[in-house]
Amino acid sequence: MWDRNQMAERAAQELEDGWYVNLGIGIPTLVANYVGDKDITLQSENGMLGMGPFPYEGEEDPDLINAGKQTITELKRTAYFDSAQSFGMIRGGKIAAAILGAMEVDEKGDLANWMIPGKLVKGMGGAMDLVAGVGKVIVVMDHTNKHGDSKLLKECTLPLTGKGVVDRIITNLGVLDVVDGGLEIVELADGVSEDELRAATEATIV
Amino acid sequence: MNKIYPDAAAALDGLLHDGMFIAAGGFGLCGIPELLLAAIKDAGTKDLTFASNNAGVDDFGIGILLQTRQVKKMISSYVGENAEFMRQYLSGELELEFNPQGTLAERMRAGGCGIPGFYTKTGVGTVIAEGKEHKDFPTGENGAMETYIMENGIFADLAIVKAWKADETGNLVFRKTARNFNPPAAMCGKTCVVEVEEIVPTGSLDPDQIHLPGIYVHRIIQGEHEKRIEQRTVREKA
Numbered sequence: 001m002w003d004r005n006q007m008a009e010r011a012a013q014e015l016e017d018g019w020y021v022n023l024g025i026g027i028p029t030l031v032a033n034y035v036g037d038k039d040i041t042l043q044s045e046n047g048m049l050g051m052g053p054f055p056y057e058g059e060e061d062p063d064l065i066n067a068g069k070q071t072i073t074e075l076k077r078t079a080y081f082d083s084a085q086s087f088g089m090i091r092g093g094k095i096a097a098a099i100l101g102a103m104e105v106d107e108k109g110d111l112a113n114w115m116i117p118g119k120l121v122k123g124m125g126g127a128m129d130l131v132a133g134v135g136k137v138i139v140v141m142d143h144t145n146k147h148g149d150s151k152l153l154k155e156c157t158l159p160l161t162g163k164g165v166v167d168r169i170i171t172n173l174g175v176l177d178v179v180d181g182g183l184e185i186v187e188l189a190d191g192v193s194e195d196e197l198r199a200a201t202e203a204t205i206v
Numbered sequence: 207m208n209k210i211y212p213d214a215a216a217a218l219d220g221l222l223h224d225g226m227f228i229a230a231g232g233f234g235l236c237g238i239p240e241l242l243l244a245a246i247k248d249a250g251t252k253d254l255t256f257a258s259n260n261a262g263v264d265d266f267g268i269g270i271l272l273q274t275r276q277v278k279k280m281i282s283s284y285v286g287e288n289a290e291f292m293r294q295y296l297s298g299e300l301e302l303e304f305n306p307q308g309t310l311a312e313r314m315r316a317g318g319c320g321i322p323g324f325y326t327k328t329g330v331g332t333v334i335a336e337g338k339e340h341k342d343f344p345t346g347e348n349g350a351m352e353t354y355i356m357e358n359g360i361f362a363d364l365a366i367v368k369a370w371k372a373d374e375t376g377n378l379v380f381r382k383t384a385r386n387f388n389p390p391a392a393m394c395g396k397t398c399v400v401e402v403e404e405i406v407p408t409g410s411l412d413p414d415q416i417h418l419p420g421i422y423v424h425r426i427i428q429g430e431h432e433k434r435i436e437q438r439t440v441r442e443k444a
Contacts, residue, residue, distance in 0.1 A: 046236070060435060063382040071438055082311075082388065084314065091327070121304075125306075129308030159333050
């Protein structure tokens, strides 16, 4: 089974040299630690390409934050732009991939990650634009929820973020692709058997 | 024509009325028009509708207008940082229209460009698409049809924005990620009031480096900004 960092490391393998990429909050943020020698430019949808690491203490700039409202730094390659242009490049398919967390994914590639009815609704932020616009949507999440129920479903039960948008799912148990007719196992996590992965998956595995 | 006003109250004089629609720049607490928001609080203007990506925090940004119950409706993409907002929303005192972030930005930009509607893939198949016009375009591989929904441009009574520098004619320069929603918000207002950290003499900004031309800007104030940081994250020195 993979831990958070191993999932992030596996997700980083999906990224190709020269790609412009948007990373979501949580485990996806950790992916930046594992890109290695690949030339990857990170987009922050509040208006920045070329996102750098957190600043050193005392060097925080209130005018320089990421989409999670955290203080960050710029790089030599950094470019700034407004929100309309930022989502123009997202909607326009210029961002090669987005790596996002999720509450549920189903076998048709539907994604739910913004709202639980009856609970506090915070908003979708840029998630709906990202999944509708970027080249490849990679979901990184635990295979099951805290009750042990599968998060890879036949059909999402929560309000959708996007319909038929997910390409690949990386969980603590392995890697699956959304294909015609269901999900296809691409890889098993260390020490996980195919039976274990199948048992933890409600979605059809082809 | 003089665009420079002595302070936020003077710059908003004659522009505020109950029930009006205001577009505000800013992302989180970054690049928000904090001086103009404070002046709207002091003016006591009520039943406001705000198009703004976020709603501030309890005691800063649009949050200060929620405390005084001056806001009737928010059009936003994310409001998670504000407990008072949630309380008013859950008790039915406040209307909320969620827009995907890029749709909100483009609605402002479009309104400012005289475009009353546009089609986007964002939100197709979700609650966002309910009740909206759907239309197929041959944008897929080999001309395959793909479904889009229509969203409306925003035409606000007033835009309030924050920039880094302005010249006396209103040409604006923003700083780093504090640009965010400010240019599209500025564009979609019938009148646009801008607060800046520094007003510089006309001619001292490089014309090739203007982020938003002064044609969009009607009134300017210079002032001291708190520029509060929402999430201070740092790394250890190696």
